[in-house]
Amino acid sequence: MYSLTSIMDEGVNVLHFPVVTKELAERLEQSEIDYMTSRVLAIKEREGNPMGALVQPFGEATAYYVKEMPWGSFNTVKGIGAGEIDLIDEMIQFYRERSRPFQVEIIPSKANGDLFNCLAGHGFHQAGFHTTLYGIPSVDKPSNPDGITVRELNEDEFELYGRLHCLGTGLNVDGAGHVADNNRVLFNRPGWRFFIGYVDDQPAGVAVMYINNNIASLTFAATIPEFRRRGLQSAFLNQRIYEAALAGCELIVGQAAYASTSQNNMERAGLRIGYTRATWLGK
Known part of the structure; x- marks a missing residue:
């Protein structure tokens, strides 16, 4: 499936890593979307949904909202790309109806000037980076x-x-x-x-x-x-x-704040940087 690169140790192939491609990057992102969707749906399915959890698709992107968990990681849009530009107004309305600020996470392979300009035009600004790592x-x-x-x-x-x-x-x-x-x-x-x-x-x-x-x-x-x-x-x-x-x-995937102790620990354990995603915040 992937182009492979090898780590050499005294002439012996000891590990094979897939090189970073658009396909791999989007598979890494999808793994994060999958676990977040499973987590928030499980919270939503608690009797009476006491945490007020919702998962809402917008094109290829997925929006998460948890009323009783106001942190950015539980009120975020993942998987967004240029194909969702026309849906940004709907995303904003989704969170505005719930009086909740939210963040948008953008991976490099889905980023382009049109998407950034659209977000900026709606009052969003880039607020940070977050690293995704992968390993075998x-x-x-x-x-x-x-x-x-x-x-x-x-x-x-x-x-x-x-x-x-x-x-x-x-x-x-x-x-x-x-x-x-x-x-x-x-x-x-x-x-x-x-x-x-x-x-x-x-x-x-x-x-x-x-x-x-x-x-x-x-x-x-x-x-x-x-x-x-x-x-x-x-x-x-x-x-x-x-x-x-x-x-x-086939793969292990983890996320960490850029250049953090967590990222350092993952790299020492043999994981590599797949990409550093951008985090954008609305007003």
């Missing part, structure tokens, strides 16, 4: 530093998951129950895998992976502050890369 699953069993262990989360441990998620991301732990509920609904949904990490036998962090169409998406990982810089994030990465290989995946 490895069948090498992870070897963790002393004191670090990773295992899959059990279904009855989502209260613990919610607390670790909040502590690891800086959210108020008073919201741990809501985080637990919004992730518990994913546990038996096809493709979702949850992991918990320990440092010196203490629960220290959590990580999540979503598998669909032979791609493993590294959707989330966090370590609580007092256990950082011990190697748990690298252990989470290596465990999920290994599990993706066991599941027969």
